[in-house]
Amino acid sequence: MTATPATPSTSAGFRTIEVALSANPYPVVIGDGALAGLGARIAERGFRSGTRVLVVTNPVVHEHYGAAALTSLRQAGFEPAELVIEAGEDQKTPATVARIHDAAFEQRLERGSLIVALGGGVVGDMAGFAAATWLRGIAVVQVPTTLLAMVDAAIGGKTGVNHPGGKNLIGAFHQPRLVLIDPTTLATLPEREFRAGMAEVIKYGVIGDAELFAELEAAGDLSSMAAVGPQLLQTLLERSAAAKARVVAADEREGGLRAILNYGHTLGHVVETLCGYGTWLHGEAVAIGMVAAGEIALAMGLWSAADQARQKAVIAAAGLPLAWPRLDPQAVLQCLQADKKVKDGRVRFVLPTAIGAVEIRDDVDSERILAALAAQTSP
Known part of the structure; x- marks a missing residue:
């Protein structure tokens, strides 16, 4: 099962990738300085x-x-207001969404109004969920400012918040009307956050883009924006966004193919939940989860030790963690059962079969899971 990227188009220095949904298609626009045109782009979408x-x-x-965002919106004739919220993973709760609802009430947002999510994946998830639930659904525009949000979280319409029992258990599918990506906003992103975003880029290489994975291998150091450089960064943004767009268009509500986007996430969410939200960044947990999935696949004979070594080498080159943390095995198994992808009591894992290909399996028993995690745990 692979994910072939869509083909971007170019206009006036910006690259546009269409998320070709049958009911509500929308563009992902990528380009330096895109934030200055936020208002004009929204106007182009019919507001x-x-x-x-x-x-x-x-x-x-x-x-x-x-x-800059507010100025652009005013220049386009809109009436903007701003709500500043704390956005750590531990803040991703119904209580924070209620603050957005309160602001929507105070600003008298109507069904023709919209919410703009300006920030990383946490802001995007919460603002998107608030938009999905305010007046039974108003428009949202995603303006991601972290690498992780640019290549993954802002695209696809998954919105929601965490529950004490697990990550993202409360949410809704609510597609944005526009995704606007301005790579220059990454200049102020902490290096740790940049590295976390690289985990999602690596994911796309493993699940369906062997050529992208090879580019990552050839690049060597992937641990900072300076090391990656502007040319490769643009490639990573475009190929990742195109891959996400293609999968979402084929399977908007995760009935089949879209589940491959969860590679590394099933066990990554366990790390986030049991270690406490904020201990590991989402991308760091996904990196750990990808290594774990690779260990399970290796034990099941699905892929080779050479491919697992390649995956680990690229993850390490991005400065991301490899080792499974010391967690109570029974707590791990219990947490897995709370995963959104559990069906008929069986946990569905996305497991690699080669660099560029994965499959979904629900036949991984508890003993094999724990053995793979033990092999990955630091001595």
């Missing part, structure tokens, strides 16, 4: 002058990019 817009962001992004 009238005078429309009320609530920009949801976090303190750091507000400091660097809040004024």
